[in-house]
Amino acid sequence: MTPLIAVAHGSRDPRSAATIRGLLDVVRAMRPELDVRAAFLDLSEPLLGDVLDAVRADGHREAVVLPLLLGRAFHARVDVPAAVSEAERRHPDLRVRVGEVLGPDPRLDAAAWRRLLEAGADPADPELGVLLAGAGSSHAPANRLVAEVAARWQARTSWAGAVATFAAAADPDVPAALELLRARGARRFAVGSWFLAPGLLPDRVAQLARDGAGSPLVAAPMADDPEVADLVLHRYDLAISRDLLPAAV
Known part of the structure; x- marks a missing residue:
């Protein structure tokens, strides 16, 4: 073959x-x-x-x-x-x-969703704000793909909000995304992973989320x-x- x-x-x-x-x-x-x-x-x-x-x-x-x-x-x-x-x-x-x-592919959405649930995110929590974290790109369609996944997640849950955030090269960054979610009523936070594998960028996002939100739930990358x-x-x-x-x- x-x-x-x-x-x-x-x-x-x-x-x-x-x-x-x-x-x-x-x-x-x-x-x-x-x-x-x-x-x-x-x-x-x-x-x-x-x-x-x-x-x-x-x-x-x-x-x-x-x-x-x-x-x-x-x-x-x-x-x-x-x-x-x-x-x-x-x-x-x-x-x-x-x-x-x-x-894009629904199988990626499903994998990232499972990782978020495994981290403890409750789809019925009305005070949960979710950041879907991606690497970020100067190529706008790549960033839009992440934002569209976050929008689909928000539509299927009771969360205060779900927004895309990026490690570099695109907005909103993590602090700005946290503020957006707080403005929508979020009191607890979780970080979804639009990363295939761990590394410096996912770690950066997780640390910024901890700096800005205390102890957020952090999902693992989609990985295997x-x-x-x-x-x-x-x-x-x-x-x-x-x-x-x-x-x-």
Whole structure:
């Protein structure tokens, strides 16, 4: 079968790469016959280009690169295609198909929701304010995706409010989001996670929430949720079935 190369951003925090590998263990358990390999764009190893080199060295002429990214921001639009194009220049006989990013998809909403409930958030609490925390991007559609998830959560609960907040590059930041929720009557707070893995940015959001709200509930990242693993395989199958052209910068 065509190998699946799942590429994440990478982090200086070793928990991040370990969590990505844990997710891919779930993917392998769901489809044991599939050759699944982890890769990273930066800060963690192995890098995407090195994994593509290894795939060709193992005799494969095709591969699917699947971005483990939650939206089509800079890394999906620029970094992944650039790394793939460079590998194809080194290996003209290697055909690389690039799958779609993970988001948006209801399976991500469900995974983040489960993590929030596991942290203790009560959907029937009218004094609970929920911050759905994402990385933040200069690409507005990526931020809007997080805000839309928060709006869907608010519509299905009795919460005082649910708003998106971002670690960097977008508004509202955590202090501003807390003030928005207080203005809506929130007296208790929880932080939902629109992150796939732990790392510096989720930690920053959690600390800012603790600084501004005492002891908020903090959800874990989506990580190795089975529905996220199922989504990875779905994106792989789509890449195969749609017969995508090789990526180009």
